[in-house]
Amino acid sequence: MIKFLDLQQLNLGYQEQFQEKMKLVLDKGWFILGNEVKSFETNFAHYCGSKHCIGVGNGLDALVLIFKAYIQLGKLQKGDEVIVPANTYIASILAVLQSDLVPVLVEPKLETYNINPYLIEEKITSKTKAILPVHLYGQLCEMETISAIASKYNLLVIEDAAQSHGAISNAEIKAGNLSNAAAFSFYPGKNLGALGDGGAVTTNDDDLAEVLFSLRNYGSEKKYHNELVGINSRLDELQAAFLNVKLPNLDADNDKRRSIAKRYLSEIKNDKIVLPTWDFSNNHVFHLFVVRTENRNDLQDYLLKNGIETVIHYPIPPHKQKAFPEWNNLSFPITEKIHDEVLSLPISPIMTDDEVSIVISILNKY
Amino acid sequence: MIKFLDLQQLNLGYQEQFQEKMKLVLDKGWFILGNEVKSFETNFAHYCGSKHCIGVGNGLDALVLIFKAYIQLGKLQKGDEVIVPANTYIASILAVLQSDLVPVLVEPKLETYNINPYLIEEKITSKTKAILPVHLYGQLCEMETISAIASKYNLLVIEDAAQSHGAISNAEIKAGNLSNAAAFSFYPGKNLGALGDGGAVTTNDDDLAEVLFSLRNYGSEKKYHNELVGINSRLDELQAAFLNVKLPNLDADNDKRRSIAKRYLSEIKNDKIVLPTWDFSNNHVFHLFVVRTENRNDLQDYLLKNGIETVIHYPIPPHKQKAFPEWNNLSFPITEKIHDEVLSLPISPIMTDDEVSIVISILNKY
Ligand SMILES: Cc1ncc(COP(=O)(O)O)c(/C=N/[C@@H]2[C@@H](O)[C@@H](OP(=O)(O)OP(=O)(O)OC[C@H]3O[C@@H](n4cc(C)c(=O)[nH]c4=O)C[C@@H]3O)O[C@H](C)[C@H]2O)c1O
Ligand SMILES: Cc1ncc(COP(=O)(O)O)c(/C=N/[C@@H]2[C@@H](O)[C@@H](OP(=O)(O)OP(=O)(O)OC[C@H]3O[C@@H](n4cc(C)c(=O)[nH]c4=O)C[C@@H]3O)O[C@H](C)[C@H]2O)c1O
Numbered sequence: 001m002i003k004f005l006d007l008q009q010l011n012l013g014y015q016e017q018f019q020e021k022m023k024l025v026l027d028k029g030w031f032i033l034g035n036e037v038k039s040f041e042t043n044f045a046h047y048c049g050s051k052h053c054i055g056v057g058n059g060l061d062a063l064v065l066i067f068k069a070y071i072q073l074g075k076l077q078k079g080d081e082v083i084v085p086a087n088t089y090i091a092s093i094l095a096v097l098q099s100d101l102v103p104v105l106v107e108p109k110l111e112t113y114n115i116n117p118y119l120i121e122e123k124i125t126s127k128t129k130a131i132l133p134v135h136l137y138g139q140l141c142e143m144e145t146i147s148a149i150a151s152k153y154n155l156l157v158i159e160d161a162a163q164s165h166g167a168i169s170n171a172e173i174k175a176g177n178l179s180n181a182a183a184f185s186f187y188p189g190k191n192l193g194a195l196g197d198g199g200a201v202t203t204n205d206d207d208l209a210e211v212l213f214s215l216r217n218y219g220s221e222k223k224y225h226n227e228l229v230g231i232n233s234r235l236d237e238l239q240a241a242f243l244n245v246k247l248p249n250l251d252a253d254n255d256k257r258r259s260i261a262k263r264y265l266s267e268i269k270n271d272k273i274v275l276p277t278w279d280f281s282n283n284h285v286f287h288l289f290v291v292r293t294e295n296r297n298d299l300q301d302y303l304l305k306n307g308i309e310t311v312i313h314y315p316i317p318p319h320k321q322k323a324f325p326e327w328n329n330l331s332f333p334i335t336e337k338i339h340d341e342v343l344s345l346p347i348s349p350i351m352t353d354d355e356v357s358i359v360i361s362i363l364n365k366y
Numbered sequence: 367m368i369k370f371l372d373l374q375q376l377n378l379g380y381q382e383q384f385q386e387k388m389k390l391v392l393d394k395g396w397f398i399l400g401n402e403v404k405s406f407e408t409n410f411a412h413y414c415g416s417k418h419c420i421g422v423g424n425g426l427d428a429l430v431l432i433f434k435a436y437i438q439l440g441k442l443q444k445g446d447e448v449i450v451p452a453n454t455y456i457a458s459i460l461a462v463l464q465s466d467l468v469p470v471l472v473e474p475k476l477e478t479y480n481i482n483p484y485l486i487e488e489k490i491t492s493k494t495k496a497i498l499p500v501h502l503y504g505q506l507c508e509m510e511t512i513s514a515i516a517s518k519y520n521l522l523v524i525e526d527a528a529q530s531h532g533a534i535s536n537a538e539i540k541a542g543n544l545s546n547a548a549a550f551s552f553y554p555g556k557n558l559g560a561l562g563d564g565g566a567v568t569t570n571d572d573d574l575a576e577v578l579f580s581l582r583n584y585g586s587e588k589k590y591h592n593e594l595v596g597i598n599s600r601l602d603e604l605q606a607a608f609l610n611v612k613l614p615n616l617d618a619d620n621d622k623r624r625s626i627a628k629r630y631l632s633e634i635k636n637d638k639i640v641l642p643t644w645d646f647s648n649n650h651v652f653h654l655f656v657v658r659t660e661n662r663n664d665l666q667d668y669l670l671k672n673g674i675e676t677v678i679h680y681p682i683p684p685h686k687q688k689a690f691p692e693w694n695n696l697s698f699p700i701t702e703k704i705h706d707e708v709l710s711l712p713i714s715p716i717m718t719d720d721e722v723s724i725v726i727s728i729l730n731k732y
Contacts, residue, residue: 026378061598224681232427323592
């Protein structure tokens with residue numbers, strides 16, 4: 001069986017270093033916002049090229065905290081509209097709603113699965129105050145076009161970088177540093193994954209960073225002094241320690257993912273399968289390698305019968321979820337087509353060449 | 367130096383078991399809502415005598431999730447008033463505000479530091495829908511009186527049990543099972559503390575539990591199916607594993623705390639120091655041993671000079687915090703007196719008899 005993502009093997013490779021970190025943290029006896037969190041924040045800000053990194057509880061909270069911080073700073077108001085892709089993991093949209101903002105859905109491009117920047121302007125109203133591009137599956141959105149629209153209408157841009165740690169733009173700028181602020185998730189399955197939940201915000205905005213450091217910690221910067229109505233959403237000291245172990249390998253891991261993607265793109269030859277679009281630059285970190293096919297469930301069954309595990313990211317579009325009854329009758333044909341047809345093939349830094357070859361040959365026989 | 371709470375030593379006592387758990391979780395390769403979370407939920411529900419336990423990210427989120435779940439179930443509405451003690455850790459109040467409910471502050475009794483149930487009725491309006499008693503410092507609130515008021519006015523009662531794991535009422539009912547639903551924190555310093563953030567809700571209400579299992583996980587019970595507008599607030603698998611190691615010792619730990627409290631109460635003899643009130647029953651688990659004195663800062667300095675670390679829980683009353691400018695001019699004289707006078711003495715399951723003796727003798731010389 002070729003696993004979709006063998007997180008057990010992936011993390012066992014770090015077992016000794018993790019156990020050492022665990023011993024270190026236990027020896028210090030400090031488990032909340034200690035030196036490991038501080039150093040991870042420094043390391044990850046440096047990695048992204050951002051001025052600030054604020055460790056938080058998870059990726060959804062990272063987005064919520066950015067929105068709440070902008071509301072705190074008066075740059076957003078409850079009820080403001082935020083442009084979001086119709087095709088995204090539901091957390092992007094939940095974050096907007098949890099912040100009392102109004103998500104406005106925009107169709108993606110079928111080729112990139114990412115928000116179609118040319119459909120943004122027609123959705124802008126006097127209440128639109130921000131755009132939330134999601135670098136889905138690991139590929140950067142068309143940020144120059146999006147930034148130009150944002151400048152024209154004076155909108156904030158907030159990246160959802162939960163799937164794109166380490167992606168680099170043509171101008172050599174990293175995901176997380178292509179907008180006003182970015183949200184990262186360190187959910188275990190991510191390109192940089194913890195051993196539990198974790199997240200972070202990156203930003204170059206000093207005011208935003210100051211508010212975020214307080215908001216994530218009950219609205220308090222100095223113990224027992226509460227200046228803001230905050231929440232509790234902290235990156236665990238232990239998780240930060242584990243992330244400090246893994247971060248130095250992120251670029252090599254992404255290279256490995258790209259080399260698998262290259263093989264898939266050049267060696268999968270089957271008319272029934274539509275391969276993803278990629279210009280071979282570093283703007284894609286292949287968190288997921290997502291193909292399309294008309295009889296998706298059939299392909300998934302076929303692969304499983306042949307010992308290959310796949311996942312559907314995602315089977316139900318956000319606007320069709322029960323959580324959003326008011327959207328259920330809306331029509332987003334491209335989004336719906338994507339949700340009907342996509343299938344994510346195994347890809348990870350620990351996949352072997354032989355495994356990749358097997359996936360390719362079985363796909364070519366379909 | 368006698369530490370206020372030597373968490374390093376306390377947790378080093380479990381070092382081997384923690385490392386084994388870590389190995390076990392790494393070997394399984396499952397880090398989110400796995401078997402350790404499930405078994406902790408079963409164990410802790412059983413411990414509290416509650417039907418359900420739902421592991422969540424932290425104690426503040428546990429409260430927020432209860433409120434959001436009741437809103438979801440139509441039992442609370444945004445804008446409803448919730449009675450809360452004026453004398454509490456600020457998180458109790460933040461949780462009410464984060465849920466778009468309105469906190470209404472009620473003075474505590476000076477003797478118990480807990481909400482004065484006889485001052486609740488005068489604060490009840492047509493918008494009052496819930497009471498949030500906080501078992502502060504580890505001592506149960508007067509739950510029979512509070513429950514009677516709640517019945518009379520048809521109010522929900524939600525316990526903030528963040529400081530009172532294992533406290534038992536005269537009717538032999540545990541904290542967490544004395545109301546509609548209870549919030550626990552497993553912040554490292556708590557009587558049951560993780561190695562990072564953690565929390566849980568306990569309840570006997572099936573409907574509430576069902577909503578909570580979904581709300582904490584993006585509003586999803588079945589992967590990729592989102593029935594509710596949820597958040598991300600999960601107890602980490604690793605933290606649950608550590609808590610499974612510690613839970614069996616909670617009662618013995620609480621006994622140890624009570625035996626230290628007994629010594630403090632019988633052997634500290636100093637007119638300048640007001641000792642806490644306790645009936646020697648198990649309704650107090652002495653998360654904190656809190657004394658009062660007129661020159662509190664002077665006493666703290668004196669103790670520190672004599673090698674005894676203390677903490678002030680808490681120096682600033684919630685209504686005087688910058689986060690709540692609209693309350694800053696309100697007057698809660700008992701709450702203010704408490705915040706001016708309290709000092710928490712060292713207490714923990716790993717404090718030695720000698721250390722207790724030293725604290726007592728130095729206090730008696732003050
Ligand atoms: C754009 C965007 N914005 C915000 C967010 C929100 O971030 P968050 O709050 O941190 O989740 C996301 C999250 N995104 C992800 C989302 O993409 C989805 O990811 P997924 O690939 O479906 O995840 P999965 O199936 O649980 O794991 C992937 C594989 O790894 C295996 N596995 C998994 C785990 C957890 C394990 O312990 N061991 C394993 O072996 C099982 C699977 O084969 O669901 C997650 C819960 C979210 O965090 C996002 O994509
Ligand atoms: C009624 C009520 N409701 C809701 C909540 C919210 O729950 P939460 O969201 O889980 O925090 C609380 C939280 N309550 C506590 C609150 O009481 C306060 O607790 P505290 O005693 O002031 O905590 P502390 O000083 O950080 O730790 C106590 C001692 O332990 C040492 N220590 C601490 C840590 C973290 C360590 O790693 N190593 C150490 O050696 C230092 C101190 O001497 O502040 C915390 C941040 C809250 O979680 C509450 O009391």
